[in-house]
Amino acid sequence: xxxxxxxxxxxxxxxxxKSESLEEGDVLINTLHRIQxxxxxxxxxxxxxxxxxxxxxxxxxIYEVLTFYTMFSTRPRGKYVIRVCESTPCHVTGxxxxxxxxKETLGIDFNQTTEDGLFTLEFSSCLGxxxxxxxxxxxxxxxxxxxPERVKAIIEELRGGEAE
Amino acid sequence: xxxxxxASTVLICAGGACISAGEKSVKQVFEEKLREFALDSVVxxxxxxxxGACNLGPLAVIYPEGIFYQKLTPQAAEEIVVEHLLKGxxxxxxxxxxxxxxxxxxxxxxxPFFKRQVKIATRNLGVIDPTDIDEYIGRDGYFALxxxxxxxxxxxxxxxxxxxxxxxxxxxxxPTGLKWELCRKNEADQKFIICNADxxxxxxxxxxxxLEGDPHSVLEGMAIGAYAIGASRGFIYVRAExxxxxxxxxxxxxxxxxxxxxGENILGTDFxxxxxxxxxxxxxxxxxxxxxxxxxxxxxxxxxxxxxYPVQSGLWGKPTVINNVETLANVPPIILKGAQWFASIGTExxxxxxxxxxxxxxxxxxxxxxxxxxxxxxxxxxxxGGIPSGKKLKAVQTGGPSGGCIPAEHLDVRVDxxxxxxxxxxxxxxxxxxMDEDDCMVDVAKFFLxxxxxxxxxxxxxxxxxxxxxxxxxxxxxxxxxxxxxLEKLKExxxxxxxxxxxxxxxxxPNPVLSTMRxxxxxxxxxxxxxxxxxxxxxxxxRYVIDPQKCVGCTACARVCPVAAITxxxxxxxxxxxxxxxxxxxxxxxxxxxxxxxVSP
Numbered sequence: 001x002x003x004x005x006x007x008x009x010x011x012x013x014x015x016x017x018k019s020e021s022l023e024e025g026d027v028l029i030n031t032l033h034r035i036q037x038x039x040x041x042x043x044x045x046x047x048x049x050x051x052x053x054x055x056x057x058x059x060x061x062i063y064e065v066l067t068f069y070t071m072f073s074t075r076p077r078g079k080y081v082i083r084v085c086e087s088t089p090c091h092v093t094g095x096x097x098x099x100x101x102x103k104e105t106l107g108i109d110f111n112q113t114t115e116d117g118l119f120t121l122e123f124s125s126c127l128g129x130x131x132x133x134x135x136x137x138x139x140x141x142x143x144x145x146x147x148p149e150r151v152k153a154i155i156e157e158l159r160g161g162e163a164e
Numbered sequence: 165x166x167x168x169x170x171a172s173t174v175l176i177c178a179g180g181a182c183i184s185a186g187e188k189s190v191k192q193v194f195e196e197k198l199r200e201f202a203l204d205s206v207v208x209x210x211x212x213x214x215x216g217a218c219n220l221g222p223l224a225v226i227y228p229e230g231i232f233y234q235k236l237t238p239q240a241a242e243e244i245v246v247e248h249l250l251k252g253x254x255x256x257x258x259x260x261x262x263x264x265x266x267x268x269x270x271x272x273x274x275x276p277f278f279k280r281q282v283k284i285a286t287r288n289l290g291v292i293d294p295t296d297i298d299e300y301i302g303r304d305g306y307f308a309l310x311x312x313x314x315x316x317x318x319x320x321x322x323x324x325x326x327x328x329x330x331x332x333x334x335x336x337x338x339p340t341g342l343k344w345e346l347c348r349k350n351e352a353d354q355k356f357i358i359c360n361a362d363x364x365x366x367x368x369x370x371x372x373x374x375l376e377g378d379p380h381s382v383l384e385g386m387a388i389g390a391y392a393i394g395a396s397r398g399f400i401y402v403r404a405e406x407x408x409x410x411x412x413x414x415x416x417x418x419x420x421x422x423x424x425x426x427g428e429n430i431l432g433t434d435f436x437x438x439x440x441x442x443x444x445x446x447x448x449x450x451x452x453x454x455x456x457x458x459x460x461x462x463x464x465x466x467x468x469x470x471x472x473y474p475v476q477s478g479l480w481g482k483p484t485v486i487n488n489v490e491t492l493a494n495v496p497p498i499i500l501k502g503a504q505w506f507a508s509i510g511t512e513x514x515x516x517x518x519x520x521x522x523x524x525x526x527x528x529x530x531x532x533x534x535x536x537x538x539x540x541x542x543x544x545x546x547x548x549g550g551i552p553s554g555k556k557l558k559a560v561q562t563g564g565p566s567g568g569c570i571p572a573e574h575l576d577v578r579v580d581x582x583x584x585x586x587x588x589x590x591x592x593x594x595x596x597x598x599m600d601e602d603d604c605m606v607d608v609a610k611f612f613l614x615x616x617x618x619x620x621x622x623x624x625x626x627x628x629x630x631x632x633x634x635x636x637x638x639x640x641x642x643x644x645x646x647x648x649x650x651l652e653k654l655k656e657x658x659x660x661x662x663x664x665x666x667x668x669x670x671x672x673x674p675n676p677v678l679s680t681m682r683x684x685x686x687x688x689x690x691x692x693x694x695x696x697x698x699x700x701x702x703x704x705x706x707r708y709v710i711d712p713q714k715c716v717g718c719t720a721c722a723r724v725c726p727v728a729a730i731t732x733x734x735x736x737x738x739x740x741x742x743x744x745x746x747x748x749x750x751x752x753x754x755x756x757x758x759x760x761x762x763v764s765p
Contacts, residue, residue: 089524
């Protein structure tokens with residue numbers, strides 16, 4: 001995507017968020033969420049620069065905020081961001097084996113993206129689904145009662161869906 | 165909502181846990197099969213919020229009989245339609261079964277898990293469709309808001325909440341009515357009410373369940389609070405890890421606006437109030453109220469010094485009340501049924517109920533709402549069903565990374581704010597992680613410290629540097645290198661960090677260490693003096709050994725070992741080389757002859 005296109009998109013997103021917001025001062029984090037969703041799970045530097053200009057803020061301010069929050073990424077991530085819960089309830093119910101199965105099936109380690117650009121593997125804080133631990137989320141979908149077999153099946157299904 | 169000719173209603177739990185266990189495909193089969201047998205006009209399928217018994221999911225309750233089905237699959241749904249809904253015969257194999265496989269009870273009310281509960285904050289969970297405002301209204305929803313606006317002055321509302329004894333359910337337990345009063349007294353052109361839905365304690369999920377299962381009760385609670393303090397704007401700060409909660413809140417806000425419960429001149433009065441959602445971005449510290457406000461303002465979510473308190477100078481410098489999700493969900497019933505009724509439940513200083521999330525080594529995981537003052541033993545054994553696999557309970561962790569452990573000998577403690585504090589832990593948001601004899605308490609303390617180190621925002625030194633040093637010391641101890649001086653240093657640091665940190669996160673961060681030291685000092689000593697881990701959990705301090713008497717030489721362990729540490733001839737006892745062994749435990753899992761065990765040291 002060229003820079004002009006990014007600038008145009010960011011401007012549209014920013015105007016959109018501003019029009020929805022009842023208060024003036026709090027659009028930055030909302031806008032960053034939308035930008036990230038739009039550009040495929042990360043915030044390109046050009047988008048951050050454009051946003052700084054639009055909001056009349058120094059670029060350092062944009063990065064100060066976006067690097068504070070773990071859910072924003074400055075590096076491109078896969079189409080599917082897999083977030084595995086690493087909290088106690090998931091840990092004591094077999095979370096480790098699930099993590100191993102994920103790494104093996106995907107062939108990557110944490111904070112890496114598969115070569116085909118499909119999957120990024122990340123840790124997550126508690127997802128609040130402890131009743132069906134171990135749990136992971138793939139983008140906005142949660143998957144519970146995980147076992148190594150189930151993890152493999154889920155990944156294969158997503159891969160299969162992409163191949164079609 | 166068409167209820168006229170409905171013969172049966174299938175309530176399917178669409179809480180986050182059940183969805184992730186496959187609820188959608190079950191619902192689909194229910195609907196398909198009902199259509200196939202032309203029952204779809206007389207049997208209604210409704211998706212509800214979390215029913216609480218998460219480990220039995222996906223769940224469904226069929227009314228009018230109230231029959232409770234568990235662990236459903238698409239196949240089960242088909243059978244239930246054919247047998248139960250068509251022929252009127254409940255399908256036994258999907259009913260709840262006791263530990264020995266006996267069929268315990270049929271209806272939801274008869275199950276021990278539900279029998280002892282008193283549902284106030286979670287009154288509508290699992291009963292109504294959270295995406296339909298009419299169903300909420302059908303359960304007296306927005307009646308409290310109507311009563312407040314038409315019959316009560318803001319001062320009367322505050323007085324009612326004050327005399328109910330409601331205290332904040334997010335952790336600290338500050339009296340809600342008093343908070344509202346303090347904010348009301350501060351004159352300002354603009355005030356705010358914020359719902360803190362940045363639930364982040366590992367193992368706590370009551371707020372998520374309430375937001376997903378009954379979002380309108382939170383909106384109504386906020387509107388009542390806004391009227392009481394004189395606010396015209398409200399924010400709900402939800403963590404981004406809860407997309408389903410965000411989706412259902414958005415629907416609820418939209419519907420409430422449509423019906424005139426939010427917006428200008430609510431219910432024809434001159435009270436105007438509206439709510440917006442703000443989404444977090446993965447920072448635990450944003451659950452701290454000043455950090456939360458910074459995040460709403462579009463800043464890094466870092467806390468600041470208090471005072472001034474938010475009721476004096478909050479969001480954009482305006483007086484602000486911040487209430488937790490569960491607290492707000494309690495407000496409408498208190499207004500409707502009266503402070504007296506609410507205050508009649510619970511103990512002298514802790515009124516009403518509390519929602520707990522049961523997790524860890526407990527048979528019935530999930531969400532329960534019980535009167536304050538219930539004993540921990542009743543909670544764990546009568547409602548939670550005890551410890552699976554016959555192991556011994558060692559401790560119950562409450563209050564997440566800010567809390568502590570309650571050892572087995574204090575199981576008869578009454579669960580209320582003061583009693584827990586006396587034992588060196590806190591109520592917190594209500595997460596309860598049950599631990600058995602296989603859990604090492606030094607390791608547990610290390611886990612929570614690791615969490616704090618990860619989530620510390622870095623603004624103040626005691627928390628940023630201090631917790632890291634504490635974690636390093638715990639690492640040293642669990643790897644068998646610890647000394648008595650390290651233990652002393654840990655204690656000293658703990659005290660220093662809790663006194664000198666800027667916000668609640670740092671001030672309470674040492675609690676898991678202090679509490680495990682208080683009750684499980686012998687485990688710390690065992691790690692330091694004998695280089696022994698009594699729970700056989702700390703990898704550096706254990707070895708796996710094969711009992712040559714029991715080993716038959718089947719080679720199963722040698723084949724599964726990922727590092728080839730096991731040697732031996734077929735049909736002869738094998739041996740594990742401790743130098744190569746990585747302590748992964750795979751061999752122990754595959755051994756069918758019970759020949760492999762862990763020893764420490």
